[in-house]
Amino acid sequence: MHHVHLRRAAGALVLTLAMTAGCGSTGSAGQQASTGAGADQSAAATRVFAADNGEVTIPADPKRVVATGYAVPSLIEADAALVGISSWRRGLPMMSDEDRATYDRLEKIAGETAAETNYEAIAKAKPDLIVIGVPAPAMADLDMDRLKSIAPVVAIGPTVPSAWRELSQRQSDAAGRSVNFGEAKAAYEKKAGELAAKYKDALSSLKFGHVGAYGEIAGGTFQREFAGSWGTNIATDIGVSYYGEVKKKGGNAADVTEYPSIEELNESLGEADAITYTVQADGKPNEAVQYVLDSKLWKSLPAVKAGKAFPIRYTEAATYASAMKTLDAIDQALAPLLAQ
The missing domain is CATH 3.40.50.1980 (Nitrogenase molybdenum iron protein domain)
Structure with missing residues (x-):
């Protein structure tokens, strides 16, 4: 759950x-x-x-x-x-x-x-x-x-x-099974380190924001995830820097994610140089994310207008082995930055 x-x-x-x-x-x-x-x-x-x-x-x-x-x-x-x-x-x-x-x-x-x-x-x-x-x-x-x-x-x-x-x-x-855990951890850290080196220059000057998958369309809200949340914590391991923090910490998960109204999209993400957003395993956004992508306010964000909005798959990885897939997805999503 x-x-x-x-x-x-x-x-x-x-x-x-x-x-x-x-x-x-x-x-x-x-x-x-x-x-x-x-x-x-x-x-x-x-x-x-x-x-x-x-x-x-x-x-x-x-x-x-x-x-x-x-x-x-x-x-x-x-x-x-x-x-x-x-x-x-x-x-x-x-x-x-x-x-x-x-x-x-x-x-x-x-x-x-x-x-x-x-x-x-x-x-x-x-x-x-x-x-x-x-x-x-x-x-x-x-x-x-x-x-x-x-x-x-x-x-x-x-x-x-x-x-x-x-x-x-x-x-x-x-x-x-501590030994088995250690092997998976080492493999993940090796790969994350390689990607951090690969993207070091491309990421060094960028402030990122992230749109998560659990906003509520009926309530007119979207999910803004900060560093340490599901959509951000693995990307952080390769050098992605997510700026800002929640307005009011509520403890644990509520310390790293909040649910602003869609009208607050510019206020929440307007300072971002780049934005990542959660998509499903097939690469398609769910309804909550699509609601944001379809907003006129989304299209007016500086990061979006600059072509720096990147979909990320497998953001809910909760083990080192599954997070390897997330690293691959992040690499694939951020590859255009290397050509800019």
Whole structure:
């Protein structure tokens, strides 16, 4: 469930995302918990993990993992020992063929929202760890006591959009796949660095603005995203500079995005030298973005008149592997700057 929709329905997110690599494992990962006489000590090894729901004792090497929400793509990519997942339709266009095959194969134990959790299906999957990756407001729709009766539960949910980096790291760590996470992170950083060098001169003097995909036509608003939001945080990694900030910070996602009226388009984006805007995986804008593009005020913006408005695909990437597609899309979109 997209964080913007949750924000509108339940208010600003209230999680505080732990930023420390290693994700709060305390004590020895070799801390043992015997399961009876003759039990395999290594199979019973546990550790204490610092999750959003407190310190939780989990298996050191989980063998049967259930994942929901934002934990789904990160744990598929990390090759975690998954036995059940929630659906994650918003991320399907960004999955590799191999990851999509894994997604399709796995048992769906929940729908797109936390309220669509199937507790019987989770119990039937016999997990030894449940990783909940939903925003704080959605946690109210979960029966945590029931989940805890099935297996240890760690909640690792999103705050600001750019925090997917730490979020996916913590989720991978909980599932015992930190090494796999590190490989994906290194590949992303290498590619982002190469693009930063490629566009350094072209981007150095430009101030960017961004139009996101979640404005409301009925309310006559558009979504302005600032640095750290979905549409901007990956572009920032290659040197794109987004100017300004929200007029009134509301905490978490509301710190990096706002919803001005369409009449405020010039006031909001008039200082931009260039503008990026979110489009769907097929390259087409959704209705909310098309509403902005069709506005006479849009056509009068200096950046648009100068031919510096660039559509960006895959702006909702929430893992390093999926963000590689976003980097490719940004490279493709900004290529005309190299010829100017």
